[in-house]
Amino acid sequence: MKKMLALLLAVCLTASFAACGAPSGNKGGKAYGGTDGGGTAGEPNGSAAKDEKADASSDASEDSKGKEIEISLWTYPVGNWGNPVVVAGLISDFMQKYPKILVSVKYLDYISGDEEIARAVEAGEAPDLVLEGPERLVAGWGNDGLMADLSDLWEEDGISDKIYENVRSACRHRSGEYYEFPICMTTHCMAINYEMFEEAGALQYIDEKNRTWTTEDFAEAVKALKAHGQEKVGIVYCGGQGGDQGTRALVNNLYGGTFTDPEHKEYTIDSAENIRALEFLRELDGISFEPDMVGENEISMFAGGELAMAFCWNVSMEISQTAMNPERAFDIFPMSFPTDDGTPNLQGGIWGFGAFDNGDEERLEAAKTFIRYMTGNEAQYVKSVQTALYWPVCEMDDIYVNDDIMREYSIFTKYLGDYYQVTPGWAQARTAWWHMLQDVGKGEPVDAAVKTFVETADGAAKAALEK
Structure with a gap:
């Protein structure tokens, strides 16, 4: 402590x-x-x-x-x-x-x-x-x-x-x-409840020195925590855009997807990598899609010991949550998002x-x-x-x-990825993102949900570029 x-x-x-x-x-x-x-x-x-x-x-x-x-x-x-x-x-x-x-x-x-x-x-x-x-x-x-x-x-x-x-x-x-x-x-990151991971035998699935882990190890850690009795390991909050940098980074990192093209002119959530990531999350027992929650709710649940991990996190949040929860009985351990190759691209x-x-x-x-x-x-x-x-x-x-x-927390700066939030149509894309996550959580085919997202976001981008 x-x-x-x-x-x-x-x-x-x-x-x-x-x-x-x-x-x-x-x-x-x-x-x-x-x-x-x-x-x-x-x-x-x-x-x-x-x-x-x-x-x-x-x-x-x-x-x-x-x-x-x-x-x-x-x-x-x-x-x-x-x-x-x-x-x-x-x-x-x-x-x-x-x-x-x-x-x-x-x-x-x-x-x-x-x-x-x-x-x-x-x-x-x-x-x-x-x-x-x-x-x-x-x-x-x-x-x-x-x-x-x-x-x-x-x-x-x-x-x-x-x-x-x-x-x-x-x-x-x-x-x-x-x-x-x-x-x-x-650089935004995620965080885990260190003691909860330790008790569940899940620390073996993370690289504590580099703060990285693979997608496969992430899945194994979730399974271990679930087996240990943690009903909700993590949540994909999608009740609004608050904290959406966390869910975007989670989806993009799992299998090497991107949110936009490098030129920041169009959106790429309909790629095979992103579709695979969304399907993976929906099927992973212990991860739930929560249509009535945003990042702020997730942070409160995590800091209160209700979740084993948080996807909406950075150093400022740890400091503020410590001030608001001085009786917290566990250590927060910041981590990068899991990737299939072990090299994260974090949201700045x-x-x-x-x-x-x-x-x-x-x-x-x-x-x-x-x-x-x-x-x-x-x-x-x-x-x-x-x-x-x-x-x-x-x-x-x-x-x-x-x-x-x-x-x-400075270790995460070397993992800083593309700053794509300046892509035209960004405001509309953010709204379309959490609506898309809600549709995925309700069971809509992922390829159909991402297609709707891209049509909305690219339409907004095109309109913005014409201004």
Whole structure:
């Protein structure tokens, strides 16, 4: 249980750091740094505090000459960017330098977040900033013409000229415009209940050193766990798109399938490899298709000891689940997805800021100022990345010195596969994916289900390419 103790210590340190910044805010509420009780210890709150901060900084003094500008940040739960306490601290720091830019925050989830954004767009009330990934910012809202071009940020000196080329490519729309400025990246994986595997004699089927296993060994492990009395070993959740990176990676890896072609123009789920994988999962006793569950449900069940494995996982989830389940009595052991040749291709994640084009140049410039602050110098950039609990998008010295947990998960970066989430029609493809999984789970012939998926996804891709 050394790992559990290390995680709890990390959580405590994070909470202590956050507590020094600002108090917790409510979901959907405002989190103005320096206001609403958000002053740093020993400092007054409200406008008086802002005036003092403005006098203390030449940048802030210049900013204080103008009028106040309010911008909105909507953030998906990317590590502690979904934690109101931590985010309020970051905003409080930002407002020490820019006291006239007021930032309100709304905290989204992956169950209803997209619908909330859609309603806001329809009502003409889209947020100024969104923290998410290229699949939404570039391939989704960007392709729909809703996002502001951030190319000027990419042309400035600083972090931008060091960003990995594959990350840069994912943030750039095929038209050449940049609709995202990235903060962090990770490699998604899966996880197992180590003690449950040990008791069932299933540890023999995994390569503990490299965190890999074959499809055949995966099947043997499931059988061993089932025989040991574990009724639900793992679930293929398909009640929505939340956590679908896990089910996509599971299906693609089992027999070497892909989700799209290398050029990211069409979808390839109807390949023989993917059909075989779906049939394999449906027939494997101990793996069940759950049409009323999403990744969040699976994570809760796994962390609660109800499942032997989770397909929706990464380092951020382990840290957050440890904080929420301090009494957990087993070790979580992260693994890559099983493959027929033992060499996994894992799904990557990239997160950063995008700005909706709301037709207000002052608000857009204020939003860019916020992005510059969070990413423009190395010290603040490191803090932004560490808040996400992921890794930098450029070459840097180790930012997690002596952090056993981050070092444990860093092994998966070498298995990073194609970042195909920027394929046109991505939003429609994600919806079609979980509908397809539901059909497979209900017993529909797999070849018919994947055919319907590809027709829907390719149709959306073609329409998007014609825009």
